[in-house]
Amino acid sequence: MSTSLAVWTGALLTLAVLSFLYDDNPAWRITEHLYVGLAAGYGLGYTWQNYLRPVLLNQVGAPGGWIWIFPLVLGALLYTRYIRGWEWLARFPMGIWIGYGAGYILAYLPRVVVGQVTGSMVALNSLSNVALLVCLLGGFATFVFTLPDRPGLIRTAGRIGRYAILIALGVAFGGTVLYRFTLLYGQVHFLVHDWLGLGH
Amino acid sequence: MTALRRLDRRWLYLGVLLITVAAAVWPLRIAPRPTRETRTAFDLAQALQPGAGVFVYVEYGLGSREEMDPMLAAVLGHLADRGAHIVIAARSPEASQVAETVMGGVAARDPAYAKGYGQTWVNLGYRPAPDVALRAATSGIAAAYNEVDYAGRPLAGMPILQALRALNRTYFALAYAFDSGDGFAPMIYYVGTPTGLPVIIGAISMEVPLLQPYLAAGQLAAVIAGARGAAEYEALAGQPRRADVLVGASAMAAIYVLAVMLLGNLVARRP
Amino acid sequence: MGFDGPGYGARLLLPGYLGSALLAALLLALMLICLFRARHGLRMPHLRRLPGIRVLEEMVGRATEMGRPVHMTPGTDDPRNPQVLASFPILRQLALAAARYDTPLLHTSADQIVYALSDATIQQTYIEAGRASLYDPEHVRYLSDNPFAYAAAVMGMFRRERPAANVMFGNFGAEALLLIEAGADAGSLQLAATSNIFQLPFFVAGCDYTLIGEEMYVAAASVSGDPMLRSTVIAQDWMRLVVALLVLAGAIVHTLAGPSDPLRRWLQR
Amino acid sequence: MRKELPIWLGTMAGAFVVATRWFTLVNATGVDRMADRLIVASYAAAAAVGFIGLTRVHLRAIDARRPLWGYSIVLLVAMYGYAGLLFFLPASAPLPSWIFLNVMGPVFSTMYGLIAFFITSAAYRAFRVRNLESGILLAAAAIALLGNSAVGGRIWHGWDGLVAWIMAVPVTGGFRAIQVGAALGALGTAVRVLLGLERSHMGSPQG
Numbered sequence: 001m002s003t004s005l006a007v008w009t010g011a012l013l014t015l016a017v018l019s020f021l022y023d024d025n026p027a028w029r030i031t032e033h034l035y036v037g038l039a040a041g042y043g044l045g046y047t048w049q050n051y052l053r054p055v056l057l058n059q060v061g062a063p064g065g066w067i068w069i070f071p072l073v074l075g076a077l078l079y080t081r082y083i084r085g086w087e088w089l090a091r092f093p094m095g096i097w098i099g100y101g102a103g104y105i106l107a108y109l110p111r112v113v114v115g116q117v118t119g120s121m122v123a124l125n126s127l128s129n130v131a132l133l134v135c136l137l138g139g140f141a142t143f144v145f146t147l148p149d150r151p152g153l154i155r156t157a158g159r160i161g162r163y164a165i166l167i168a169l170g171v172a173f174g175g176t177v178l179y180r181f182t183l184l185y186g187q188v189h190f191l192v193h194d195w196l197g198l199g200h
Numbered sequence: 201m202t203a204l205r206r207l208d209r210r211w212l213y214l215g216v217l218l219i220t221v222a223a224a225v226w227p228l229r230i231a232p233r234p235t236r237e238t239r240t241a242f243d244l245a246q247a248l249q250p251g252a253g254v255f256v257y258v259e260y261g262l263g264s265r266e267e268m269d270p271m272l273a274a275v276l277g278h279l280a281d282r283g284a285h286i287v288i289a290a291r292s293p294e295a296s297q298v299a300e301t302v303m304g305g306v307a308a309r310d311p312a313y314a315k316g317y318g319q320t321w322v323n324l325g326y327r328p329a330p331d332v333a334l335r336a337a338t339s340g341i342a343a344a345y346n347e348v349d350y351a352g353r354p355l356a357g358m359p360i361l362q363a364l365r366a367l368n369r370t371y372f373a374l375a376y377a378f379d380s381g382d383g384f385a386p387m388i389y390y391v392g393t394p395t396g397l398p399v400i401i402g403a404i405s406m407e408v409p410l411l412q413p414y415l416a417a418g419q420l421a422a423v424i425a426g427a428r429g430a431a432e433y434e435a436l437a438g439q440p441r442r443a444d445v446l447v448g449a450s451a452m453a454a455i456y457v458l459a460v461m462l463l464g465n466l467v468a469r470r471p
Numbered sequence: 472m473g474f475d476g477p478g479y480g481a482r483l484l485l486p487g488y489l490g491s492a493l494l495a496a497l498l499l500a501l502m503l504i505c506l507f508r509a510r511h512g513l514r515m516p517h518l519r520r521l522p523g524i525r526v527l528e529e530m531v532g533r534a535t536e537m538g539r540p541v542h543m544t545p546g547t548d549d550p551r552n553p554q555v556l557a558s559f560p561i562l563r564q565l566a567l568a569a570a571r572y573d574t575p576l577l578h579t580s581a582d583q584i585v586y587a588l589s590d591a592t593i594q595q596t597y598i599e600a601g602r603a604s605l606y607d608p609e610h611v612r613y614l615s616d617n618p619f620a621y622a623a624a625v626m627g628m629f630r631r632e633r634p635a636a637n638v639m640f641g642n643f644g645a646e647a648l649l650l651i652e653a654g655a656d657a658g659s660l661q662l663a664a665t666s667n668i669f670q671l672p673f674f675v676a677g678c679d680y681t682l683i684g685e686e687m688y689v690a691a692a693s694v695s696g697d698p699m700l701r702s703t704v705i706a707q708d709w710m711r712l713v714v715a716l717l718v719l720a721g722a723i724v725h726t727l728a729g730p731s732d733p734l735r736r737w738l739q740r
Numbered sequence: 741m742r743k744e745l746p747i748w749l750g751t752m753a754g755a756f757v758v759a760t761r762w763f764t765l766v767n768a769t770g771v772d773r774m775a776d777r778l779i780v781a782s783y784a785a786a787a788a789v790g791f792i793g794l795t796r797v798h799l800r801a802i803d804a805r806r807p808l809w810g811y812s813i814v815l816l817v818a819m820y821g822y823a824g825l826l827f828f829l830p831a832s833a834p835l836p837s838w839i840f841l842n843v844m845g846p847v848f849s850t851m852y853g854l855i856a857f858f859i860t861s862a863a864y865r866a867f868r869v870r871n872l873e874s875g876i877l878l879a880a881a882a883i884a885l886l887g888n889s890a891v892g893g894r895i896w897h898g899w900d901g902l903v904a905w906i907m908a909v910p911v912t913g914g915f916r917a918i919q920v921g922a923a924l925g926a927l928g929t930a931v932r933v934l935l936g937l938e939r940s941h942m943g944s945p946q947g
Binding site: 020024028032033035036039040081094097098101105106110111113114117118120121122123124125133136137140143144145146147165166169170172173176 | 487488490491492494495516517518519521550551553583584587615616617619620623627668669671672673675676683684685686689704705707708711714715717718719721722723724725726729732734735738739
Binding site: 213339344352451 | 770772773776777779780783784787830831832837840841844845848849851852853856857859860861863864865867868869878881882884885886888889890891893900904907908911912915916919
């Protein structure tokens with residue numbers, strides 16, 4: 001058994017989280033609240049250390065640094081949602097962020113779609129390529145919304161597309177299972193090996 | 201059968217625990233045959249000239265370390281063997297500390313990297329609105345990261361960023377994203393597609409199917425797939441073998457989950 | 472400041488953006504045409520009713536019969552995510568039904584701003600439905616910023632209040648599985664909609680109704696019956712037809728012309 | 741003005757982004773780079789909003805002596821303690837990084853690992869063959885499970901080839917259809933936002 005404080009801390013916290021599988025209990029609740037608190041504290045503290053502090057020290061004071069005042073004030077307007085009567089001011093950063101984000105989508109996403117389109121222009125000289133095209137066009141057909149009773153061709157294509165989508169989702173499930181078990185294995189290995197001193 | 205139909209899910213949980221404990225006490229090592237995708241990733245790194253610029257974007261945080269750390273360590277180790285100059289950035293505060301830990305371990309093995317911070321490698325850390333920061337780096341890294349590295353040290357004096365000024369094909373040979381789900385899309389949208397820089401994704405096994413359309417369209421140069429891809433890469437690059445036990449553990453898990461699915465179907469079949 | 476990469480010069484667009492600009496311009500034009508037609512009451516094709524949306528009313532009805540509440544969650548992201556934005560029209564529709572049937576609507580969220588917006592939406596809807604007295608602020612809950620802590624809190628809540636129906640509409644991460652299991656444990660009828668592909672296998676396998684990817688945006692745009700919003704969905708369908716034809720034409724050109732492939736190269740200019 | 745002006749500013753911001761990214765003349769001014777840096781700063785300035793929100797919720801819980809209010813104290817102490825520590829010390833200093841590696845690390849990893857348990861009970865309950873569709877889902881999952889864990893290749897030599905074909909054809913086709921569809925949906929939403937049709941983020945869905 002380990003004598004290290006770090007290992008004991010980690011082991012007890014791991015057991016506290018696992019205890020939730022049996023039922024809700026105080027050890028789990030303490031860990032859960034610890035988790036939320038640490039995550040929030042870390043996020044803010046890190047942003048301060050790595051971004052806000054350097055910007056305030058190096059950029060705002062530098063020549064021409066006054067321009068930084070605008071975004072900092074804009075972002076800070078979000079806090080007005082906690083001040084009664086001033087909540088509407090928070091709409092300004094929100095509106096600009098959502099507009100800026102929509103601009104990003106509009107500016108960059110079409111080129112990725114074009115890449116997907118040109119990438120699908122395969123030579124129809126092998127069974128796999130034909131099958132790929134059928135799966136893709138069939139998949140498109142499942143997402144047709146404007147025809148209430150879809151005509152026969154689109155319906156058949158849509159069915160094939162739906163099967164392709166189900167295969168894709170099944171394969172994704174398989175990958176997810178392995179990923180989750182790998183993570184759990186790591187934590188259990190820590191308990192068994194580092195804490196209890198068993199195994200290799 | 202009626203008892204099975206009303207099975208308390210905690211019995212299934214107990215099975216999960218027993219399987220993982222067994223895998224930890226009696227580790228099963230499986231060395232998988234390298235797939236074409238992993239070999240492509242290896243070949244791209246193998247072809248690097250000494251001093252070539254490589255961008256490594258780390259997205260995964262504390263929760264995904266078990267699957268991703270071996271892969272990141274294997275690739276960074278290989279890049280160090282090739283003498284590449286490595287610029288690391290992160291998508292979250294957590295990821296930046298994870299990257300620092302893993303790169304620290306790799307650098308310790310190689311004198312050119314152990315003493316070469318700022319010269320052979322740099323860790324830029326994380327900035328809020330990471331997509332915007334990543335996009336901004338394609339036209340100027342130092343400005344996008346506010347002239348400081350992950351520990352707040354000024355970038356101005358670092359030779360590596362004199363040579364590798366912007367994240368594009370003029371300065372870099374390869375870009376990597378080590379990803380647990382949120383980093384691949386920004387890497388394709390804002391870096392790979394606009395600049396034409398070859399992008400390699402080191403992915404958790406969960407997201408590998410999702411990357412297939414991009415891989416097939418040439419929007420990704422290669423994908424290293426989860427613990428299995430890590431094990432293959434370690435073998436190809438002659439790096440320390442840490443992922444084989446993960447592949448062994450996931451083999452045991454796969455068989456257990458298949459058995460559970462089968463049981464579920466048998467229980468449902470019986471009248 | 473130097474500019475890297477070739478192509479600056481007499482061009483209007485940066486190199487490589489011709490295809491994207493055409494695509495975006497075409498989508499915008501189609502949307503504007505459809506909007507114009509909607510504004511002037513011109514004839515428009517009907518939208519297929521998505522199975523998931525048809526059941527919203529049924530879910531509330533079921534809850535009313537059983538005397539148990541309905542639960543809705545917009546997932547665990549903030550409103551900058553379009554999937555979260557798409558949840559509000561659905562919430563509104565659900566609140567209308569809940570007000571009509573006098574059935575409690577529980578709403579939980581994992582983001583402060585989403586919480587504030589949802590609370591306002593529900594209150595507003597109840598007032599418009601003439602049932603302002605049914606609005607109960609205790610039913611709209613902000614549980615935690617953290618997805619796992621949020622899901623754990625929802626699990627506890629499901630165990631105590633056993634909602635008859637569970638609507639999950641928005642962006643979900645790994646915590647989705649905890650929510651599905653909680654709903655199954657409580658015997659809820661479950662509807663799920665997300666564009667997060669990682670969670671779709673679980674939603675498809677574990678929920679009664681699922682909306683995949685684009686279906687959720689269409690549901691959001693069409694559920695209110697607002698012809699303006701609905702018309703933009705029709706433009707998306709036209710765009711899909713354009714993309715499909717382009718793929719087909721490109722494949723044929725590629726097969727005939729070989730690797731020189733003029734169409735592909737033109738699109739990538 | 742309180743509702744319309746933010747929407748108009750958003751539309752202008754979006755149009756600005758598109759103009760600076762696509763058009764040679766505007767892009768050449770480099771104004772997009774400065775705008776990106778400034779928008780990052782505005783996000784950072786709002787970084788405390790979740791922090792303040794949690795403080796309010798849990799202070800209220802303690803004040804009203806709600807059930808389980810004691811745990812709120814744990815949360816606030818952890819949050820203020822860690823944030824306070826990082827206010828004075830960089831994250832790489834010994835004490836913050838000890839907490840990061842030995843307290844946050846195990847809790848986060850185990851939380852993620854918990855899903856392995858829930859996946860198993862979901863597999864037991866949900867992956868039942870009721871019709872052709874659920875059969876396809878189950879078969880694909882089983883093939884991928886055995887293939888990705890390197891078990892399949894030991895059972896039958898052609899397994900890895902089968903998985904590679906499935907990845908290259910139905911998975912690529914199916915996911916590409918979903919992704920192109922989702923991209924059209926996202927582009928449509930972006931246009932609706934920029935035209936001011938979609939304004940639920942302003943507080944009331946119908947304008």
